Amino acid sequence: QVQLEESGGGLVQARGSLRLSCAASSRTFSTYAMGWFRQAPGKEREFVAAISRGGVVTYYGDSVKGRFTISRNNALNTVYLQMNTLKPEDTAVYSCAAGKPGQVLQSTRGYDYWGQGTQVTVSS
Numbered sequence: 001q002v003q004l005e006e007s008g009g010g011l012v013q014a015r016g017s018l019r020l021s022c023a024a025s026s027r028t029f030s031t032y033a034m035g036w037f038r039q040a041p042g043k044e045r046e047f048v049a050a051i052s053r054g055g056v057v058t059y060y061g062d063s064v065k066g067r068f069t070i071s072r073n074n075a076l077n078t079v080y081l082q083m084n085t086l087k088p089e090d091t092a093v094y095s096c097a098a099g100k101p102g103q104v105l106q107s108t109r110g111y112d113y114w115g116q117g118t119q120v121t122v123s124s
Contacts, residue, residue, distance in 0.1 A: 001026065002026040002029075002113040003024070003025040004022055004025075004098060004116075005022065005023050006022050006095065006096055006115045006117060007021050007118060009118030009119045009120045010121070012120070012123070014087055014123065014124050016086050017085075017086065018083045018086060019080060019082050019083070020081040020094055020096075020118060021079075022079045022081075023077060023078050024077045024078070024098065025077070026077060026098075029077040029098075030074040031101075032053060032113075033050060033052050033098070033099035033100075034051050034070075034072060034098055034099065035049065035096065035099055036048040036049045036095070036096055037094070037108065038090075038094045038095070038120075039092055039093050039095070039117075040093075043092075045095075046063070046092075047061045048064055048081070048094070049061065049068055049069075049070035049081060050105035050106065051070045051072055055072050055074070059105055067083065067084050068081060068083050069081070069084075070082075079096060081094070083120070088122045088124045089122075090122050091120060091121050091122050092120060093117040093119055095117040096115045097111035097114045097115070098114075100112050
């Protein structure tokens with residue numbers, strides 16, 4: 001029902017900033033909570049951030065709290081991840097996901113649809 005397409009990844013130096021976008025092909029985008037996850041080589045997929053359907057409630061993983069900001073524009077069917085003060089350990093493939101109602105958004109099990117991911121590489 002929902003296709004997700006990430007963009008904005010790339011190579012950036014440490015302490016720099018990057019803004020990821022995730023466009024959804026759904027007329028009911030505003031009914032989904034949205035999340036960002038990341039996975040580095042040899043590591044499990046890690047929760048990064050999530051935002052409620054109306055954009056009022058947000059959650060962040062401990063490793064990115066204070067540096068990353070999730071937001072959404074329901075009129076554009078798009079969710080964003082603003083990443084500031086980037087560190088080399090932020091290097092990973094970042095994926096967005098659309099969540100079903102009533103689920104714990106910090107878990108991968110709370111989402112029905114996933115994008116293909118976009119590579120973010122932070123150099124020291």
